[in-house]
Amino acid sequence: MSAPGVGDDIPLARRTTPRPRRQASLRKRLARLLLTSALLAGGGVLLLLGPLRSLIAPPPPVPGLAARLGPDGRLLGHFPYPDTDQADLVSIAPGLQLRPEAARALEAMRAAADADGIALSVLSAYRGRDLQQQLFFDVKAERNQTSVDRARVSAPPGFSEHSTGYAVDLGDGRRPSTNLMESFEDTEAYRWLDRHAARFHFVRSFPRGNRQGVSYEPWHWRFEGSTEALEMFEPAQRLDR
Numbered sequence: 001m002s003a004p005g006v007g008d009d010i011p012l013a014r015r016t017t018p019r020p021r022r023q024a025s026l027r028k029r030l031a032r033l034l035l036t037s038a039l040l041a042g043g044g045v046l047l048l049l050g051p052l053r054s055l056i057a058p059p060p061p062v063p064g065l066a067a068r069l070g071p072d073g074r075l076l077g078h079f080p081y082p083d084t085d086q087a088d089l090v091s092i093a094p095g096l097q098l099r100p101e102a103a104r105a106l107e108a109m110r111a112a113a114d115a116d117g118i119a120l121s122v123l124s125a126y127r128g129r130d131l132q133q134q135l136f137f138d139v140k141a142e143r144n145q146t147s148v149d150r151a152r153v154s155a156p157p158g159f160s161e162h163s164t165g166y167a168v169d170l171g172d173g174r175r176p177s178t179n180l181m182e183s184f185e186d187t188e189a190y191r192w193l194d195r196h197a198a199r200f201h202f203v204r205s206f207p208r209g210n211r212q213g214v215s216y217e218p219w220h221w222r223f224e225g226s227t228e229a230l231e232m233f234e235p236a237q238r239l240d241r
Contacts (some may be wrong), residue, residue: 076151077213078159083129097126099165102223109200118192119173127162152215166223185218201225
């Protein structure tokens with residue numbers, strides 16, 4: 001005879017229950033579970049109605065532009081950026097300012113380029129909202145451009161990387177005729193940047209075919225060498241991935 005099992009220590013009356021009662025109990029538990037799930041789901045739908053209405057409603061139009069903000073906050077392809085406080089900027093040349101960490105990295109990069117016989121010139125750095133307002137709307141009017149056309153080459157105020165104090169426009173000091181032109185990519189300065197800029201935490205903002213829909217700008221570079229800068233440009237990086 002086999003040895004008694006562990007279950008044999010439990011009285012028979014406690015180990016066995018008539019099958020019909022067990023089935024009825026199971027049905028009741030399932031019914032209660034389904035009812036609870038339905039109630040919770042219904043409450044969840046009610047709670048979500050408010051947020052869903054805000055997602056379905058179109059964003060408001062932007063004053064002065066025949067455009068609306070996209071679902072990701074972009075305007076005509078450009079992400080929004082804060083205007084840096086003047087107290088957080090340092091001068092890198094007359095009329096040119098950057099965040100201190102970007103200024104130090106730029107100085108080191110220009111020194112390294114100079115050692116290799118390359119003259120990197122800084123054409124533009126921090127631009128405040130007022131200046132960006134002029135560059136976008138005034139030039140747009142002068143050139144009889146639509147807002148869509150203008151946004152391909154210049155960001156609307158409040159949407160420019162230059163307002164962060166981390167972006168610069170660079171040129172070749174020996175070929176100024178290529179300043180702010182696609183032909184800058186044919187210069188020694190651009191080829192040097194293409195090989196070495198990442199060492200100094202500078203990256204191209206608008207390469208060819210960028211998903212923001214901004215025109216190719218080989219001269220426009222942004223600094224990503226600090227946590228704050230990385231967080232600020234994360235939406236643009238995520239879009240390009």
